[in-house]
Amino acid sequence: MDAPMVVSTIQRKYVIDLLKKGKRADGRGFLDYREVKIQTNFIPKAEGSAEVYLGESFVITGIKYDIGTPFPDSPDEGVATCMTEFIPFASPMYESGPPDIDAIEVTRVIDRGIRHGDCIQYKKLCIKAGELVYILFIDMYVMNYSGNLIDAGAISAMAALLSAKLPTAKIVDGNAVWDGGYMTIPINQIPLSVTFGRIEDYIFVDPNMDEELVLDGKISFAINETGQITSMQKSGEASWTEEELIKYSKLAVQKVNDLRATLNLRQYIPKI
Numbered sequence: 001m002d003a004p005m006v007v008s009t010i011q012r013k014y015v016i017d018l019l020k021k022g023k024r025a026d027g028r029g030f031l032d033y034r035e036v037k038i039q040t041n042f043i044p045k046a047e048g049s050a051e052v053y054l055g056e057s058f059v060i061t062g063i064k065y066d067i068g069t070p071f072p073d074s075p076d077e078g079v080a081t082c083m084t085e086f087i088p089f090a091s092p093m094y095e096s097g098p099p100d101i102d103a104i105e106v107t108r109v110i111d112r113g114i115r116h117g118d119c120i121q122y123k124k125l126c127i128k129a130g131e132l133v134y135i136l137f138i139d140m141y142v143m144n145y146s147g148n149l150i151d152a153g154a155i156s157a158m159a160a161l162l163s164a165k166l167p168t169a170k171i172v173d174g175n176a177v178w179d180g181g182y183m184t185i186p187i188n189q190i191p192l193s194v195t196f197g198r199i200e201d202y203i204f205v206d207p208n209m210d211e212e213l214v215l216d217g218k219i220s221f222a223i224n225e226t227g228q229i230t231s232m233q234k235s236g237e238a239s240w241t242e243e244e245l246i247k248y249s250k251l252a253v254q255k256v257n258d259l260r261a262t263l264n265l266r267q268y269i270p271k272i
Contacts, residue, residue: 012199012214019202024211026055030204031251033259036155040163040268048164048185050268052156055208056146058090059153061160062139063185067169067176070126070133078125080136082111084153091145102149103142105235109150109193110140110157112231113222117191120161124186127169132176134166136185147208150220150233154193155263161185163268182272189224190265194252196220198238203248205255219245221252225260229253 018025028034034055043049048063070077084107086094099107114120125134138161140153168181197207197218207215217236221229229249234240240248 008214011210015211015214016199016202019199019204024204024208026208028206030202031255033206033255034208036259036263038155038159038263038265038268040159041270046160046164047166048160048162050156050159050163051143052152052159054146054148054152054155054206056144057149057152057209058142058144058146059149059156060141060143061153061156062141063160063164064137064139065166066135066137067127067132068135069131070129074122075130076126076133077122078120078133078135079122080114080120080138082107082114082138082140082157084110084140084142086142086145090142094142094145105233106140106142106149106153109220109222109231109233110138110154112233113154113191113193114138114157114161116230117222117224117228118189118226118230119158119187119191119224121186121188127176128171131174132169132171136161145209147210147212148195148206151193151195151206154191154222155259155265158190158192158265159268162187162190162265163270165270165272184269184272187269189226190260191222191224191230192256192259193220193222194255194259196248196252198236198240203244205251219248221249221256223253223256227253227257 037053046062169176217238222231
């Protein structure tokens with residue numbers, strides 16, 4: 001047995017022993033989130049930006065834009081695309097290079113939450129139907145890994161989108177030209193995610209790094225402001241019963257409502 005396996009086995013036993021006592025290593029209850037800290041608009045060259053701490057997990061998101069052609073099947077709608085990069089110094093486990101499977105998972109879950117959560121009013125990002133629309137780039141950078149990057153990334157992405165300002169455009173000789181004004185990104189609903197980790201029969205919200213490294217599995221729910229679960233992501237080898245999925249989907253809606261009330265993300269919308 002190699003050293004990492006020994007450490008993992010010892011760590012797992014320690015975490016399980018605590019869970020059996022109804023405890024977690026950082027003192028939280030099974031349904032308690034870590035503290036969230038948010039700062040917005042600190043990157044001058046970005047249209048919007050947010051840094052988010054979820055406990056010690058640290059994610060920075062920047063919003064940039066371009067003007068381009070829409071997709072053929074949605075000629076009067078703008079476009080938004082997500083990207084996640086794990087900075088190598090965020091964890092000894094990360095290396096330089098193309099996105100790995102974890103970065104791809106974070107991107108896909110957050111992208112689906114935004115895309116299917118009635119979030120961005122894409123039609124309001126149209127400049128000229130069939131020809132010119134705003135294309136938004138939601139670029140997330142993991143600066144420190146301490147567990148549950150999906151929920152941290154979702155908060156960071158939404159705070160950055162809400163804080164952003166785009167230059168407004170008019171058509172001159174078939175080209176989009178800045179008309180001197182600005183607009184906020186038209187946001188309808190604010191989707192956020194809630195992630196539960198599982199070790200044996202113990203299920204808890206917002207797994208930290210020590211817990212996440214020894215999980216049997218986890219499940220994330222993306223939920224919009226009307227309480228609709230717009231996407232789910234299951235990872236790991238753990239199986240979930242129908243009763244558990246129903247129970248924890250309802251708990252996820254409760255937790256996301258609490259999270260929204262605490263964060264009050266609409267406060268970051270700039271006045272134009």
